Amino acid sequence: MSNVNEISKRRTFAIISHPDAGKTTLTEKLLLFGGAIHVAGAVKSNKIKKTATSDWMEIEKQRGISVATSVMGFNYGDYKINILDTPGHQDFAEDTYRTLTAVDSVIIVVDVAKGVESQTRKLMEVCRMRNTPVIIFVNKLDREGRDPFDILDELENELKISVRPLSWPINIGAKFKGVYNIYEHSLNLFQPDKQHVTDRVEIADINDPTIDDAVGEADAAQLRNDIELIDGVYPDFEVEDYLEGQVAPVFFGSALNTFGVKELLDCFVRIAPSPRPVEAEERKVEPVEEKFSGFVFKIHANMDPTHRSCIAFVKVCSGVFRRNEVYKHVRSGKTYRFSAPTAFMAQKKEIIDEVYPGDIVGLPDNGIFKIGDTITEGEDLHFKGLPSFSPEMFKYIENTDPMKTKQLNKGIEQLMDEGVAQLFVNQFNNRKIIGTVGQLQFEVIQYRLLHEYGAQCRWEPIHLYKACWIESEDTEVLEAFKKRKHQFMAVDREGRDVFLADSGYVLQMAQQDFPKIKFHFTSEF
Ligand code: G4P
Secondary structure (H helix, E strand, O other), rough: OOOOHHOOEEEEEEEEEEOOOOHHHHHHHHHHHHHOOOOOOOOOOOOOOHHHHHHHHHHHHHHHHHHHEEEEEEEEOOEEEEOOOOOOOOOHHHHHHHHOOOOOOEEEEOOOOEEEOOHHHHHHHHHHHOOOEEEEEEOOOOOOOHHHHHHHHHHHHHOOEEEEEEEHHHHHHHHHEEEEEEEEEEEEEEOOOOOOOOOOOEOOOOOOOHHHHOHHHHHHHHHHHHHHHHHHHHHOOHHHHHHOOOOEEEEEOOOEEEEEEEHHHHHHHOOOOOOEEEEEEOOEEEOOOOEEEEEEEEEEEEEOOOOOOEEEEEEEEEOOOOOOOEEEEOOOOOOEOOOOOOEEEOEEEEOOEEEEEOOOOEEEEEOOOOOOOOEEOOOOOOEEEOOOEOOEEEEEEEOOHHHHHHHHHHHHHHHOOOOOEEEEEEEOOOOOEEOOOHHHHHHHHHHHHHHHHHHOEEEEEOOOOEEEEEEEOOHHHHHHHHHHEEEEEEEEOOEEEEEOOHHHHHHHHHHHHHOEEEEOOEEEO
């Protein structure tokens, strides 16, 4: 078990937020502390702003950037940190959900003026499903915003998790003077500066008169009141509660001004979990096991249209992944040897010989992999992934070039393997329906089919409310339902029955009329 050391120093996490809360800025500042980059502004945001939705080329360009910043590994003190980037645009939410299967913890960024926003709420639901430990960073304290106590209440109510502030701001906006670090009993005085770390004042405790000298008597008195209130209201912080996903420690700061970021990082490396055991259908897999195992959580297409190769991102769950070793691709039962696996260090990719649990390895993929695939040294393991969610937008896909039917079908299959969207075949008319979580995916699919597969398609509207997977122990009832709804029945790629409800009312009535049928809104049940 020689890799115990390597495992215990790894911290693999994702930063999630609603667009514009400051995820990119915070990521960049963390990389600055890790010495992975040297000037602010080096990390390009991979977010696709709302205005860009109609500009596909812009999205393409940004996706190109995001390959390089998909995983950012760097060393910080004794720790090896891996930040897994997640797309900001909500149309790519499924990508984000899947990335969350590969992290051991999460940092949530919230804008102090806006509080908890829709996307944060959804992402937190996924964290809750997986009991992922969460730290919250309340950002933009240099701007006018909401009362910090109100923000804490909102975090608890909206994210449905207990919170425990570990730092506390002294005023906000124009009067912002700094934060008191409850975790370390120190005071950080605010000086707006985009490049450097700000002054830290060591103090004995909250009653230390140094605080009065630093921020003035009135603000010092207010701070003492606030801290007394916090200590009275919130139980002491227990790392165990955080690790179990029960309590989220909260930090305040300003990512743009590199303020409060180092405190966050220092606490993070100390309390955040090293790689955790991963559940497979067969058994629980411990990172310290001798034999290698890992799973594919993301597939990224090559930006060069003449090269249809992709990169499969594999999270190493146990053992050590070694270059040129023979591994089993469990789904196909075939074995493969990978001669050019890549590691992700900050913004570069490099060939690597050994990869440890917690790290991500990039494998060149010529259509071998599908999201969720497992690779092992031989054991048949199937890691439990995150289910696909019931899509919310649907279109019939039609071939517009009959000479290219084969290419079109191959393209559709591979894009579905990558997890771009979901394919259903309507049993009534045998037409293919693509279901997505956002409008952008239809553009992505059409563009990529043309540029990577030479196939042309057109979309035809179909009015549907939701697709849900159905099952029942009573086969007669199931058959009766399928007969009654035959126009609205489809199968997914695994051949499972899917009911295409065209309105919320129809779905509700179906659930009422057929109580013996289970309607599932995620693909794993
Ligand atoms: P995102 O990845 O979560 O979408 O957010 P991003 O970091 O891109 O930040 C969104 C905007 O908020 C950026 O401004 C960024 O500079 C600003 N910002 C981030 N942290 C802070 C902070 O602590 N204080 C203040 N005042 N602003 C902050 P932008 O004008 O949209 O972009 P840019 O032109 O500055 O890049």
